[in-house]
Amino acid sequence: MSGSIVDMHIHTTRGASDSSLRPVELARAARRLGLSAVVVTEHDRVWDSLEVARFRQEQSLLLINGMEVSTELGHILVIGLDKYVPGIRYAQELRRIVSDAGGYMIAAHPFRHYFYRIEWERQGLEPVNLTAEQAAQLPLFALVDAVEVLNGGNNAQENAFALEVAQILGKAGVGGSDAHSHQGIGIHTTVFERGVESEEDFLRELKAGRFYAANGLLQGNLQPFTLPSQI
Numbered sequence: 001m002s003g004s005i006v007d008m009h010i011h012t013t014r015g016a017s018d019s020s021l022r023p024v025e026l027a028r029a030a031r032r033l034g035l036s037a038v039v040v041t042e043h044d045r046v047w048d049s050l051e052v053a054r055f056r057q058e059q060s061l062l063l064i065n066g067m068e069v070s071t072e073l074g075h076i077l078v079i080g081l082d083k084y085v086p087g088i089r090y091a092q093e094l095r096r097i098v099s100d101a102g103g104y105m106i107a108a109h110p111f112r113h114y115f116y117r118i119e120w121e122r123q124g125l126e127p128v129n130l131t132a133e134q135a136a137q138l139p140l141f142a143l144v145d146a147v148e149v150l151n152g153g154n155n156a157q158e159n160a161f162a163l164e165v166a167q168i169l170g171k172a173g174v175g176g177s178d179a180h181s182h183q184g185i186g187i188h189t190t191v192f193e194r195g196v197e198s199e200e201d202f203l204r205e206l207k208a209g210r211f212y213a214a215n216g217l218l219q220g221n222l223q224p225f226t227l228p229s230q231i
Helices: 023-033 050-060 091-101 119-123 139-143 156-169 199-208
Strands: 003-011 037-043 060-070 074-079 104-108 146-151 172-176 187-194 211-215
Touching: 003 023, 003 060, 003 146, 003 172, 023 037, 023 050, 037 074, 050 060, 050 211, 060 091, 060 156, 060 199, 074 091, 074 139, 074 199, 091 104, 091 139, 104 139, 146 156, 146 211, 172 211
Parallel strands: 003 037, 037 060, 104 146, 146 172
Antiparallel strands: 003 187, 060 074, 074 104, 172 187, 187 211
């Protein structure tokens, strides 16, 4: 394969209190699975640049320094920021800052628990019952560059609905494991049509849209993610 296979959503013990995945375990698993790169997306923080450089050198693996930002509109994966900036918990401000930095924003697992009535009731909320066309009009999607349509913490229905919404919007879809341990790394991935060897390459290919969400890596049958009606 001439392109690159990337797990776009991973949390480690270096920056996520809810993760048991040590960076060395991540590197070992990534090499075993044949991943070209991994995007570490710690919650509301990034790795120090020296940590990133040390990891890349010691592990011979391209680590992309991302961040999963908690906003009032939901979680957003960000590539291209080198620190957490005050005010980015507001999605509009995050969009401004990421655009100024030349970065990229992805709606993370936008429909997690969306179909679980009990989850809405637990939060004291009325369940939402939007069509994909209606969901595509949610404010979040006007601000992001792409949508995470494959997330390892979502079920099949949630992922399929995210893909349907992304297609309505005409936005690209990405895949990532959302792994918080060594289990699940690579369960969902993003395939880049061209080789990615640096963070600059990565951002360029994201902005060019030369990628697609894929599953099946763990089964040795990597395939683009499609809706059942499109197979």
